[in-house]
Amino acid sequence: MRMTIDPMGAPPGTLDMMILSLLVEEPLHGYLLARRIEERSGGVLGIEEGSLYPALQRLRKRKVVSDEWLTQESGRKIRVYSITRAGRKELVQTAGQWRTVNAAVEKIIQSIKGERSVRLT
Amino acid sequence: MRMTIDPMGAPPGTLDMMILSLLVEEPLHGYLLARRIEERSGGVLGIEEGSLYPALQRLRKRKVVSDEWLTQESGRKIRVYSITRAGRKELVQTAGQWRTVNAAVEKIIQSIKGERSVRLT
DNA sequence: CACGAAGCATAGATAGACTATGCGTATGAC
DNA sequence: GTCATACGCATAGTCTATCTATGCTTCGTG
Numbered sequence: 001m002r003m004t005i006d007p008m009g010a011p012p013g014t015l016d017m018m019i020l021s022l023l024v025e026e027p028l029h030g031y032l033l034a035r036r037i038e039e040r041s042g043g044v045l046g047i048e049e050g051s052l053y054p055a056l057q058r059l060r061k062r063k064v065v066s067d068e069w070l071t072q073e074s075g076r077k078i079r080v081y082s083i084t085r086a087g088r089k090e091l092v093q094t095a096g097q098w099r100t101v102n103a104a105v106e107k108i109i110q111s112i113k114g115e116r117s118v119r120l121t
Numbered sequence: 122m123r124m125t126i127d128p129m130g131a132p133p134g135t136l137d138m139m140i141l142s143l144l145v146e147e148p149l150h151g152y153l154l155a156r157r158i159e160e161r162s163g164g165v166l167g168i169e170e171g172s173l174y175p176a177l178q179r180l181r182k183r184k185v186v187s188d189e190w191l192t193q194e195s196g197r198k199i200r201v202y203s204i205t206r207a208g209r210k211e212l213v214q215t216a217g218q219w220r221t222v223n224a225a226v227e228k229i230i231q232s233i234k235g236e237r238s239v240r241l242t
Numbered sequence: 243c244a245c246g247a248a249g250c251a252t253a254g255a256t257a258g259a260c261t262a263t264g265c266g267t268a269t270g271a272c
Numbered sequence: 273g274t275c276a277t278a279c280g281c282a283t284a285g286t287c288t289a290t291c292t293a294t295g296c297t298t299c300g301t302g
Contacts, residue, residue: 013289014226014289015289015290016289017226017230018226018229018230021229021230021232021233022229024232024233025232029249029250030249030250030251031248031249031250032249037229040228040229041225041226041228041229042225042228044221044222044224044225045222045225045226045229048290048291048292049249049250049251050251050252050253050290050291050292050293050294051289051290051291053250053251053252054251054252054289054290055289055290057251058289074248074298074299074300075298075299076248076249076297076298076299077249077250077298078248078249078250079249079250091233092233092234095230095233098226098230100165101165101166102223103165104162104163104165104166105135105138105139105162105166105219107161107162107163108139108142108143108158108161108162108166109138109139109142109216109219111142111145111146112142112145112212112213112216113213134258135258136258136259137258150280150281151280151281151282152278152279152280152281153280168259169259169260169261170280170281170282171259171260171261171262171263171282171283171284172258172259172260174281174282174283175258175259175282175283176258176259178282179258195267195268195269195279196267196268197266197267197268197279197280198267198280198281199279199280199281200280200281
């Protein structure tokens with residue numbers, strides 16, 4: 001199953017959260033971020049560029065990421081994003097919220113059987 | 122933590138899914154549905170009436186629920202909803218999708234520690 | 243030199259959830 | 273008796289994150 005995160009996908013704000021999460025590991029530019037989300041999700045999630053770039057603008061304005069234009073060896077310019085201190089804080093918070101809500105929803109739909117998928121510890 | 126399902130809450134469509142899920146057990150009217158979601162989620166989720174009633178209209182138009190006006194003993198009229206065959210089908214499908222996406226997102230944010238919450242079997 | 247992948251960006255549409263508001267009835271307290 | 277509160281349905285308007293569609297540039301490869 002391959003899907004974008006909007007039409008019965010993930011909540012608004014999930015994209016922001018995922019971006020921040022990936023940036024904790026290392027600074028990345030937009031295009032690579034999209035690739036990473038795709039591979040890390042096992043190919044389940046696909047992020048449209050029309051979602052991604054506006055998201056990065058939001059994050060920048062909110063000061064949870066900083067950006068820097070770099071020129072890679074090839075000569076091509078890329079815009080590299082890093083997570084800020086405020087970003088880390090926001091991330092922990094929203095991730096907590098996200099999990100709380102998920103757990104709550106799962107309580108309600110738990111009787112519905114379907115592919116079993118989430119298993120955390 | 123108490124929250125509505127929109128602002129960093131649950132994906133669009135989650136409300137529909139939860140409603141259908143509750144209707145599998147028994148027919149319910151709007152007001153009671155909201156109450157149920159609240160209690161079943163352990164008080165975490167709160168559904169606004171401005172979200173609930175439009176959702177019920179949607180579901181009705183989509184023919185995944187049927188409705189019937191009843192008069193309860195007190196004399197007050199209530200609109201009672203039941204899930205249809207098509208509704209059951211949709212529910213299994215969307216619940217599966219929902220879990221798939223959640224699992225995918227969790228894979229991406231798994232390194233972020235916060236309150237541990239989901240545990241399914 | 244053509245063509246696909248890499249790379250950034252914006253404009254406009256969509257749609258679900260919210261806020262705010264309105265209306266009306268039953269019930270219990272004072 | 274009247275007042276507050278819970279019950280109960282509904283709509284209009286706003287918000288906003290995501291999507292679709294589009295445009296432009298550069299790099300690498302055959």
